[in-house]
Amino acid sequence: QAEAMVLGQMLLRPDKRRKLEDDGYNRHASNDRNLPQWFLDDERRYAAPDGYGEVELPEEQLANAREYLKTINSRTIKKVAEAKARKRRRATRALTKVRKKATALAEKSDMSEREKSKEVAKLYKSKLSEKRPPKKLVVGKKFSSSSGGKSGRTVKHVDKRTRSDTRGEKFAAKRAKRSGGSKSGSSRQKKQFKRK
Secondary structure (H helix, E strand, O other): OHHHHHHHHHHHOHHHHHHHHHHHOOOOOOOOOOOOHHHHHHHHHHOOOOOOOOOOOOHHHHHHHHHHHHHHHHOOOHHHHHHHHHHHHHHHHHHHHHHHHHHHHHOOOOOOHHHHHHHHHHHHHHHHOOOOOOOEEEEEOOOOHHHOOOOOOOEEEEEHHHHHHHHHHHHHHHHHHHOOOOHHHHHHHHHHHHHO
């Protein structure tokens, strides 16, 4: 990429462009068509142009171009940087609020030290842990607009079959847990499914 940039800069200068064009014409530059394959193989093997067709790019310009590309690659995208800054601000605001509440709790005399520490830990856990809203399940039906189209992060499109299967699995797991993993619970559930 740096080489392409430098070459582009050289092409913008008329004197350098003229030199590049002149260097392009030499005794090895040919545009012959329909040549036999054996001849092309021989040319590739023995008639390699040594020093012809190579463009000498100034090292200083190349170094500058590489440095410029490095700075571009290391730079973060503006929107990403803004989002990170917003997140940081929210976190600091939440932390200051929690600290105020914690100091107020510590000053209370009617609570024991153990209770205070428990309350403070609970406060930090509730306020500083990231809470993600649960996804809303939208059951897709035939010929309905809700099954397709755009949806937000909090919406998950599912079909009726998948939803009922997952519900059945959860129900079976609960049953097995309650009955201590006995076979009677699972057989009872099988009977229920058969009845449906």
